[in-house]
Amino acid sequence: MKPAIVSLEDVRLGYAAITVLDHVSLAVARGEFVALIGPNGAGKTTLLRGMLGLIPVLAGRIEYGFDRAANPPGYVPQREALDPIFPLSVFEVVLMGTYAKLSPLQRVGHAHRSLARQCLEEVGLAALAKRQFWELSGGQKQRVLIARALAAGPEVLFLDEPTAGVDHEAEQTIIDLIGRLNRDRALTAILVSHHLGHIQSLVHSVVWVDDAKATKRSIEDVRAEEGVASLFRARH
Amino acid sequence: MGDLLQILSPSFLLRDALIASVLVGVVCPLVGVYFVLRRMIFLGVALPQVSAAGIAAAFFAYQFIVGPHQQMVGNEHLLAMVGSFAFTMSATLMLALLERRGRETVEARIGTTYAVAAAATILFLAKDPHGDAQMVNLLKGDILATTSASLAWMVVSFTVIGFALLAFRKELLLVSFDRDLAIVFGKRAGLWDVVLYLMIGGVISLGVMTAGPMATFGFLVVPPVTMRMITGRMMTFMLGSAALGGATAFTGFYCAYRFDLPLGPSEVALSSGVLLVAWLAATARRAIRSRRSP
Numbered sequence: 001m002k003p004a005i006v007s008l009e010d011v012r013l014g015y016a017a018i019t020v021l022d023h024v025s026l027a028v029a030r031g032e033f034v035a036l037i038g039p040n041g042a043g044k045t046t047l048l049r050g051m052l053g054l055i056p057v058l059a060g061r062i063e064y065g066f067d068r069a070a071n072p073p074g075y076v077p078q079r080e081a082l083d084p085i086f087p088l089s090v091f092e093v094v095l096m097g098t099y100a101k102l103s104p105l106q107r108v109g110h111a112h113r114s115l116a117r118q119c120l121e122e123v124g125l126a127a128l129a130k131r132q133f134w135e136l137s138g139g140q141k142q143r144v145l146i147a148r149a150l151a152a153g154p155e156v157l158f159l160d161e162p163t164a165g166v167d168h169e170a171e172q173t174i175i176d177l178i179g180r181l182n183r184d185r186a187l188t189a190i191l192v193s194h195h196l197g198h199i200q201s202l203v204h205s206v207v208w209v210d211d212a213k214a215t216k217r218s219i220e221d222v223r224a225e226e227g228v229a230s231l232f233r234a235r236h
Numbered sequence: 237m238g239d240l241l242q243i244l245s246p247s248f249l250l251r252d253a254l255i256a257s258v259l260v261g262v263v264c265p266l267v268g269v270y271f272v273l274r275r276m277i278f279l280g281v282a283l284p285q286v287s288a289a290g291i292a293a294a295f296f297a298y299q300f301i302v303g304p305h306q307q308m309v310g311n312e313h314l315l316a317m318v319g320s321f322a323f324t325m326s327a328t329l330m331l332a333l334l335e336r337r338g339r340e341t342v343e344a345r346i347g348t349t350y351a352v353a354a355a356a357t358i359l360f361l362a363k364d365p366h367g368d369a370q371m372v373n374l375l376k377g378d379i380l381a382t383t384s385a386s387l388a389w390m391v392v393s394f395t396v397i398g399f400a401l402l403a404f405r406k407e408l409l410l411v412s413f414d415r416d417l418a419i420v421f422g423k424r425a426g427l428w429d430v431v432l433y434l435m436i437g438g439v440i441s442l443g444v445m446t447a448g449p450m451a452t453f454g455f456l457v458v459p460p461v462t463m464r465m466i467t468g469r470m471m472t473f474m475l476g477s478a479a480l481g482g483a484t485a486f487t488g489f490y491c492a493y494r495f496d497l498p499l500g501p502s503e504v505a506l507s508s509g510v511l512l513v514a515w516l517a518a519t520a521r522r523a524i525r526s527r528r529s530p
Contacts, residue, residue: 052420072421073420077417082413083273086273086409087468096414
């Protein structure tokens with residue numbers, strides 16, 4: 001068993017007095033590709049935000065197998081959360097990822113620009129560097145946000161519904177990209193999705209989130225349990 | 237042409253006022269871009285009004301403690317600046333705190349702030365007839381009363397704030413555009429909000445003291461809104477807004493001098509004219525694009 005990169009021990013997550021998830025204990029191994037699956041409103045995004053430290057842990061504890069200060073995780077938010085009023089080129093969005101390791105007053109240098117270009121190449125969008133971010137299609141925007149996450153040089157990538165609202169072809173491209181990053185870079189990937197669909201051939205484990213609980217199972221176990229597997233397929 | 241050469245001359249009588257006007261025109265849009273990007277444009281109306289309330293409160297306090305006062309000279313000027321700065325900073329920090337914790341909408345908070353500040357200004361002035369005359373001057377834009385000392389203070393403050401805005405632009409952009417990512421990266425988002433609001437408060441206090449609430453609001457909002465129609469790059473947006481603000485301030489000053497018009501309204505009218513031209517150009521460009529596309 002590889003060492004855990006993120007582990008939750010009897011964790012309770014929620015907002016103010018409202019508990020969304022309780023008694024969550026699970027570990028994500030280094031290099032693992034994990035999908036957080038469950039019905040709408042079950043708490044998948046809450047679990048992801050808890051793991052990222054974006055909401056306080058109400059009880060229990062979360063431990064990280066990497067230095068968060070030196071090497072922050074990569075985060076791909078839902079693209080609808082970003083405001084199109086910001087005048088940003090594709091390159092400027094990706095460059096933001098390099099800010100992770102820049103202190104105040106430290107300038108964005110040649111090396112950071114070069115890294116941003118590499119990340120953009122890695123997601124296959126180098127040709128669009130000068131385009132307006134908001135002019136891109138949904139799938140392209142999502143790949144730009146993945147490039148931005150990579151520019152932080154993370155050991156683990158958190159993705160919040162990266163394929164929501166994109167067409168079938170774009171969904172396949174995004175999933176293939178995440179799978180390739182997980183395989184070739186040994187990058188741990190934790191992804192929120194409504195259904196297993198295309199990712200079931202790539203993920204190693206599934207965390208089923210429902211009824212205030214989160215339970216982790218290997219993909220083999222999920223496939224073996226026909227009831228759960230059919231539920232995932234039905235949602236697709 | 238003769239008037240233009242005259243105002244460009246180093247011995248121009250209103251040289252300090254011209255420099256102060258251009259400085260307000262350059263620096264207000266630099267903080268104004270964050271009003272536009274954070275969709276808090278109405279804050280640009282409320283905060284100058286709060287600043288004016290602070291000045292009125294300072295006049296009232298002066299009259300109450302010391303006695304009747306004349307035009308803003310010496311200690312009175314300093315007192316007014318303290319009042320403006322204290323009120324603006326308090327309101328800015330309170331709004332920043334409530335932005336994260338309050339339950340009501342941002343618009344409701346800003347609207348309430350404006351109403352309270354406007355009422356407070358009138359109430360303070362009702363008990364201070366000398367202050368009333370000075371407030372009218374301020375609302376018109378009392379920039380012609382700029383002294384060498386106030387200009388020096390303004391140059392130093394605006395230079396520091398201008399450099400800080402450019403030096404911290406990556407932190408301010410990250411916190412404004414994707415706050416969650418900033419937190420994931422370990423940036424202290426709340427602290428950067430406070431830094432931004434303090435700079436906004438400082439610029440507004442000095443802007444209102446120098447050019448009045450109307451011109452300050454005009455420069456905070458109109459150049460950034462205009463540039464947003466023109467550019468798709470963040471750096472161009474910031475620097476272009478500052479350049480446009482500076483250019484309209486200078487041209488506004490020239491027009492006011494040449495045609496004997498009040499300065500603040502001249503500058504705002506000119507900025508609005510540029511905004512109208514930019515909007516017409518953007519609309520025409522969109523129409524041409526849509527005709528070309530199949």
